[in-house]
Amino acid sequence: MSKFTLSAGILSALLSLPVYAKDEVVPQGVFTAPQIVRDLYYGDVLFHFYQDDYFGSLTRLGASQVLGRLTQQRDEAELLQGALYLSLGQHVEAGRIFRSLLNDNVADGVRNRAWFYLAKVWYQRSYLAEAEQALASIKGKLPGPMEGERQLLAAQVLLYQERYGEAIHLLEAWQSTDDSASYARFNLGVALIRQDRLDAAAPLLDGLGMSGAASQEMAALRDKANVALGFALLKANRPAEARVILERVRLRGPQSNKALLGLGWAESSENHFREALAPWLELQNRDLLDAAVQESYLAVPFAYAKLSANRQAADTYVHALGLFREEGMRLDQSIAAIRAGGMLDAILQNDAVGAQGWYWQLAELPDAPETRYLYHLLASNEFQEGLKNYRDLKAMQHNLGAWNQSLAAFDDMIETRRRAHVERQPKLREALGGVDVDKLESGRNDFESRLSLIERDHDVVGLANAAEHQQWMKIERIEAALADSDPADRAFQEMREKARMLRGVVYWDLSASYKARLWREKKQLRELDVALKDARKLQILVGRAQVDAPQRTEELAARVGRLAPNLESLSARLGAAADAQRRYLASVAVAELEAQKDRLASYTMQAQFALASIYDQAATTPGLAQGAAP
Amino acid sequence: MTRWILILAAVLASSLAMGQDVASNPGSAFKGLDQDVQSLKKEVLDLNRELFVLEEELLFPANTQVAVFVSMDVGTFFSLDSVTLKLDGKEVGNYLYTEREAAALLKGGVQRLYLGNLKVGNHEMVAFFSGQGPHERDYRRGATLTFEKGVGAKYVELKISDRQSQQQPEFLIKEWE
Numbered sequence: 001m002s003k004f005t006l007s008a009g010i011l012s013a014l015l016s017l018p019v020y021a022k023d024e025v026v027p028q029g030v031f032t033a034p035q036i037v038r039d040l041y042y043g044d045v046l047f048h049f050y051q052d053d054y055f056g057s058l059t060r061l062g063a064s065q066v067l068g069r070l071t072q073q074r075d076e077a078e079l080l081q082g083a084l085y086l087s088l089g090q091h092v093e094a095g096r097i098f099r100s101l102l103n104d105n106v107a108d109g110v111r112n113r114a115w116f117y118l119a120k121v122w123y124q125r126s127y128l129a130e131a132e133q134a135l136a137s138i139k140g141k142l143p144g145p146m147e148g149e150r151q152l153l154a155a156q157v158l159l160y161q162e163r164y165g166e167a168i169h170l171l172e173a174w175q176s177t178d179d180s181a182s183y184a185r186f187n188l189g190v191a192l193i194r195q196d197r198l199d200a201a202a203p204l205l206d207g208l209g210m211s212g213a214a215s216q217e218m219a220a221l222r223d224k225a226n227v228a229l230g231f232a233l234l235k236a237n238r239p240a241e242a243r244v245i246l247e248r249v250r251l252r253g254p255q256s257n258k259a260l261l262g263l264g265w266a267e268s269s270e271n272h273f274r275e276a277l278a279p280w281l282e283l284q285n286r287d288l289l290d291a292a293v294q295e296s297y298l299a300v301p302f303a304y305a306k307l308s309a310n311r312q313a314a315d316t317y318v319h320a321l322g323l324f325r326e327e328g329m330r331l332d333q334s335i336a337a338i339r340a341g342g343m344l345d346a347i348l349q350n351d352a353v354g355a356q357g358w359y360w361q362l363a364e365l366p367d368a369p370e371t372r373y374l375y376h377l378l379a380s381n382e383f384q385e386g387l388k389n390y391r392d393l394k395a396m397q398h399n400l401g402a403w404n405q406s407l408a409a410f411d412d413m414i415e416t417r418r419r420a421h422v423e424r425q426p427k428l429r430e431a432l433g434g435v436d437v438d439k440l441e442s443g444r445n446d447f448e449s450r451l452s453l454i455e456r457d458h459d460v461v462g463l464a465n466a467a468e469h470q471q472w473m474k475i476e477r478i479e480a481a482l483a484d485s486d487p488a489d490r491a492f493q494e495m496r497e498k499a500r501m502l503r504g505v506v507y508w509d510l511s512a513s514y515k516a517r518l519w520r521e522k523k524q525l526r527e528l529d530v531a532l533k534d535a536r537k538l539q540i541l542v543g544r545a546q547v548d549a550p551q552r553t554e555e556l557a558a559r560v561g562r563l564a565p566n567l568e569s570l571s572a573r574l575g576a577a578a579d580a581q582r583r584y585l586a587s588v589a590v591a592e593l594e595a596q597k598d599r600l601a602s603y604t605m606q607a608q609f610a611l612a613s614i615y616d617q618a619a620t621t622p623g624l625a626q627g628a629a630p
Numbered sequence: 631m632t633r634w635i636l637i638l639a640a641v642l643a644s645s646l647a648m649g650q651d652v653a654s655n656p657g658s659a660f661k662g663l664d665q666d667v668q669s670l671k672k673e674v675l676d677l678n679r680e681l682f683v684l685e686e687e688l689l690f691p692a693n694t695q696v697a698v699f700v701s702m703d704v705g706t707f708f709s710l711d712s713v714t715l716k717l718d719g720k721e722v723g724n725y726l727y728t729e730r731e732a733a734a735l736l737k738g739g740v741q742r743l744y745l746g747n748l749k750v751g752n753h754e755m756v757a758f759f760s761g762q763g764p765h766e767r768d769y770r771r772g773a774t775l776t777f778e779k780g781v782g783a784k785y786v787e788l789k790i791s792d793r794q795s796q797q798q799p800e801f802l803i804k805e806w807e
Contacts, residue, residue, distance in 0.1 A: 036738070040699045040785055040806060043740025050734035055678075062679035063686070090675075092668050125664055382660055389667045396674045403681050413688045541781060559684055563677070570673055577663075577670050584663055 038072035039064075045080065054087040055399070075101065082114065089388060091121045095130065102137070112138045116150055123157055124381050131157050148180030155187055164191040182208060182218060186225050193232050205229035209248055222248075223255035230262050239269035257283060257292035264299055273306040288327055289372060291599060297323060298603055301610065310614050317611040324604045331597050334373055338586050338593070344390060347378075377592045386585045393578040400571045407567065410560045417553045425546075432542060437535050444528055451521055460510040463517040468510065475503045686745070694747040695783040698723070698755070702735040703791035708769060708799035709762040710735065710790060715744055716756040722746060743788070748779045757788050759801050775803035 037043035041064040048057040061081055064070050070077045082097035098118055102111045119134035135154050141147045151174045158167035171188040174181075185204045192201035209226040213219035226248045233242035243266035249259035260279035267276035280303065283296035297320035304313035337343065377383050454462035461472055478499045485492035700713055710732050715723035723744040727735075735741060755775045763769030775786065785806040793800040 037701070037740055040697075040740055040742075040787060043699065043701060043738070044742045046737070047731075047734050047739030047741045050737045050739045051730050055675075058675055059678045059682050062675070063682045066679065066683055067686075088671065088675075090668060090671060092665075093672060126661060385664070386660060389664065392671060393667065396671065399678065400674065403678070406681070406685065410684065410688055556684065556688060559680075563680060563684065566677060567681075570670075570677060573670060574674065577667055581663060581667065584659060 039070045039077075041069040042073045042077055042080075045077070049080065049084065054084050055395075058084045058088065075105075079106070079110065079114070083117075086117055086121055089121065089125075089385075089392065091118060091125065091127070091130075094118055094121070095134075108140060109143070112140065112142055113146070116142060116146065116153075119150075119153060119157075123153060123160075125385050126160075126381070128157050128161050145178055145180065148178050148184075152180050152183055152187070155184065159187060159191055164195050167191050168195075179215075179218060182211070182221055186221060186228075189225065190228065193228070198232055198236055201232065202229060205232075206245070209245060219250065220254055223250055223253050223259070227255045227258050227262065230259065230266070234262060234265055234269070237269070239266040242266045257286060257290045261292040261295055261299070264296070264303075268299075268303065268306075271306075273303040277303050288323060291596075294324070294327075294600065294603055298607055298610070301607075305610070305614065310618065314611060314614050317607045317614070320607050321604060321611070324600050324607070328597060328600050328604075331373065331593050331600070335590050335593050335597075338589050341582070341586070343586060343589060344387070344582050347387070348391060348394075373593055373596065374589055377589060383585065383588060386581060386588070390578055390581040390585065393574050393581060397571060397574045397578065400567055400574065404567055404571070407560065407564050414553060414557045414560065417556075418550070421549050421553065428542065428546065432539070435535070435539070437532070437539050440535070441532055444525070444532060447528075448525060451518075451525065455518060458514075460507065460514045463514060463521065464510055468506065472503075472506055472510075475499060475506060479503070690745050690747055692783050693781050694749065696744075696746055696748045696779065697742055697783065697785050698744040698757075699785065699787045700735065700741045700743045701787055701789050702732075703789075705732075705736045705792070707764050707792045707797060708759075708790060710759065711761040713743060713760075713788065714758040715788075716758075717746070717748070718753050740787070748784070750779055750781060752776060752778050755786060755803060757801070757803060759788075759790060763799065764797060769799070771799075771801050773801045773803045775805070777805055 037046070041060070045057050045061045045064065048060060058081065061077060061084065065077065078097060079101055082094045082101065085091075085097065086094040095118060098114050102114055115134045115137045119131045119138075122128070122131035122134060131153070135150065135157065138150065142150050151170070155167045155171050158164075158170065168188060168191050171184050171191070174184060185208050189201040189205040189208070192198070192204070205225045205228060209222055209229060211218075211222060213222050226245050230242045230246035230249075233239070233245065243263060246259045246263045246266060249255055260283050264276040264278075264280040264283075267273070267279075277300065280296045280299045283293050284300060286293045288294060297316070301313040301316035301320070304310070304316060378387075450462070453459065461469070464472055479496075482492060482496045482499060485496075487493070696717075698715060702708075702710060710727055712724065712726045714721065714725075725741075725743055731741070753776070755777065756772060757774075758770060758772045760768075760770045773788070777784070777786070787804045787806060789800075789802045789804055791800050791802070
C-alpha cells in the first residue's frame with residue numbers, strides 16, 4: 001500500500017482550488033459618497049436601494065425612466081441601474097450598461113469600483129474571460145484593501161484558466177502587507193507546486209505556515225499552507241521535512257484531519273509504524289464523513305500488519321468494512337432523498353422571505369443527512385450561484401403571483417372608468433353647452449374698445465357707476481328740459497344755474513377718481529383676460545378629455561389585456577426554469593455523493609484485498625495462524 | 631498480490647483526482663442554465679416595470695396626481711420617528727419609520743410618502759413630524775403649505791434639515807415644478 005495513491009486525491013483537492021478571502025461584495029460599494037438628489041424620483045430609488053430592496057429599486061427606476069421623471073440625473077440613474085442589475089446577479093445587463101456608460105466622463109472611483117464588482121460577479125459565475133476584461137478596464141489603483149482584492153482576483157482568474165506562469169508573475173510582482181497578501185502567497189505556492197516547482201513554492205508556504213495569525217481566518221489559512229506543503233513534500237519523498245511541517249497544524253481545525261493522516265504517512269515512510277499509529281488512531285475517533293478519517297481505517301491496519309500484529313490488522317479491516325458498508329447505505333439513502341426532490345426546499349426552509357440579491361449567503365443549513373455530506377459542495381461557487389438563481393426564480397414566481405391577483409383589480413378599474421365616463425357625458429355636455437367662451441371673448445373685446453375710447457377722450461363719465469350714471473343722465477335731462485325755457489325768466493335762470501352746479505359737482509367727483517377708476521378697470525380687464533384664458537384652456541382640455549379619456553381607457557385596457565397572457569406564460573417559464581435549476585443542483589449533489597461512494601468502494605476493495613492477503617498468509621505460514629482472525 | 635493492489639489503487643486515485651478537478655470547475659451546464667435564468671429574470675424585471683407603471687396610471691392619472699416626498703439632512707438635531715400628512719383637513723398619511731428606513735433617508739434617499747389624486751384648484755397641506763430633537767427630547771413640529779393644483783402631476787417635498795445657526799432642526803415644505 002502506498003501513501004501516494006491513497007492520499008493523491010487529498011493533495012489534488014488542496015491544490016485544485018485557489019483560496020480567496022471571505023467574499024463579501026457590497027454592491028452599494030459602487031456608490032460610496034452620499035448621493036445628491038436633483039430628481040425626487042431618483043431619491044425614491046435610492047431610498048429603496050439603501051434598504052437593500054434591489055428588485056423594488058430596479059422596478060421603480062425603470063418606471064421613472066419610462067414616465068420621464070428623471071430629467072437631471074439620467075446618467076447617475078443608469079449607472080445605479082447597472083449596480084442594481086449586478087446586485088441581482090444580472091451580470092449580462094450590468095456589463096452592457098457599464099460598457100456604454102463607464103467612459104472618461106465618469107469619476108475614476110465609481111468607474112473602477114463598478115468594473116471591480118462586475119469582475120467579481122463574472123468570476124463567481126465562471127465567466128473568466130469577461131472577468132479578465134473587466135479587471136483590465138480598471139485604471140489606476142482601487143482604494144484601500146480593495147486593491148489587494150483586485151490583485152488576488154486577477155491571479156485567481158489566471159489560475160482557474162491554468163495560466164500558472166502569468167499568475168506567478170502577477171503575484172510575484174505584487175507587494176502588499178495586508179491579509180490578501182497571505183492569500184496571494186498561498187495561491188502562488190499552489191501555482192508553483194502545480195508546475196512541479198516545489199523548491200520555489202516551499203519558502204512561500206513555509207513562511208506562511210509559520211506566520212502569526214491575528215484571526216481565525218488567517219489561522220485556517222496557515223494550517224492550509226502547512227498541509228499543502230506537507231503533502232507536496234510527501235509526494236516528493238521528503239517525509240522528514242513533511243513531518244516537521246505537518247506538526248505545525250492545529251489539532252482541532254478544518255485541516256487537522258488531513259494533517260494527522262499526512263503525519264502518519266510521514267512516519268510510515270521512514271518505517272516508523274508505531275509512531276504512525278498515534279495520529280491514525282486519533283483520526284478513528286473523528287467523524288467518518290471525512291475522507292481522511294475513512295482512509296485512517298485502512299492506514300491503521302496497514303501499520304498493524306507492518307508491525308506483524310496481524311490479528312489486530314484483520315480485526316480493524318473487518319471493522320472498517322462494516323463501517324464502510326453502513327456509510328455506503330447512508331449515502332444511498334441521501335442520494336434517494338435528493339433525487340426525490342426535497343433537498344433545496346429543506347436548505348431554504350429557514351431562508352428570509354423577500355431578501356434578495358447576488359451577495360445573499362445561506363446562513364443556516366438544516367440538519368439532514370444529505371446536507372452533512374455536502375458541506376464542501378454547498379460552500380462552492382457553483383452550488384451557491386445555482387442556489388441564488390433558484391431562490392431568485394422562486395421569489396420572482398411569488399412576485400408574479402401577486403401581480404396576477406392585481407390584474408383582476410385592473411379590469412375592475414377600467415370598467416369603472418368606462419362607466420364613469422358614460423355617466424359624466426350628459427352633465428359635461430350641459431356644462432359645455434351653457435358656456436359660450438367665444439361670446440365672452442367678444443364681450444371682452446367690446447369692453448376693451450370702450451375703455452380705450454374712454455381713455456382717449458378722457459371721458460370721465462364713461463367710468464361712472466350705475467348710480468352715478470343715472471344721476472348724470474338725470475342732470476342731462478334736466479338741462480335738456482331747461483334749454484327751451486325763457487332765458488329771461490328768473491326762476492328758469494335759477495334752475496339752470498342749479499343744474500350747472502350739480503353737473504359741476506358730479507363731474508368734479510368723477511374727474512377726481514378718474515385715474516383710479518381707469519386703473520381699476522384696466523386691472524379688471526387683465527384679470528378677465530387671465531380668466532378667459534383659463535376658461536379657453538379648460539374648454540379645450542375638457543373637449544380633448546371627452547375624446548381622449550375613452551381612448552386612454554381603451555389603451556390601458558389593451559395593455560392589461562396584453563400583459564395578462566405575458567404574465568401567465570412567464571410564470572410558467574419561471575416554474576420550468578426553477579425546476580431545471582433544482583434538477584441541476586440535485587445532479588451536482590448526487591454526483592458529489594456518488595464520488596464519495598466511489599471512494600468508499602475503493603477503500604472497501606483495498607480493505608478486502610488486504611484482509612484476504614492476511615488470511616492467505618495465516619493459512620500458508622505455520623505459526624502465523626495464531627495471529628490472524630478466523 | 632501487493633503489487634496488484636498498488637496498481638489498482640493508483641488507477642482509482644488518479645481517477646478520483648481528475649473527478650475532483652472537474653467537479654471543482656463549474657462547467658457549461660451551469661453557464662447554459664445561468665444564461666437562461668439571466669434572460670428570464672430580465673423579462674420578469676421588464677414585466678414588473680410595465681405592471682408598476684400601469685398600476686400607477688390607472689390609480690393616479692398624471693392630470694390629477696399629487697406626490698409627497700420626505701427627505702432628511704444630516705440628522706444631527708433630529709431623529710425621525712413618524713410623519714402625519716393632512717390634505718385639505720383630511721389625514722391621508724401616517725407613517726412610522728423603522729431604523730433602516732430612517733438610515734436610508736439619512737444616506738440621501740427620498741421617500742415617496744404619499745401618492746394621491748387632487749382636483750385642480752387651491753389646496754392646503756399640513757405635515758406633522760415627530761421624533762427626538764436636540765438633547766434627545768421628544769419633538770413634534772408642523773409645517774403648512776397652500777398650493778395650487780393645476781393640470782399635471784404635482785410634486786411636494788417635506789424637507790427636514792439641520793439649521794446649524796440655531797442648533798435646531800428645520801421643517802420645510804417645498805413645491806417642485
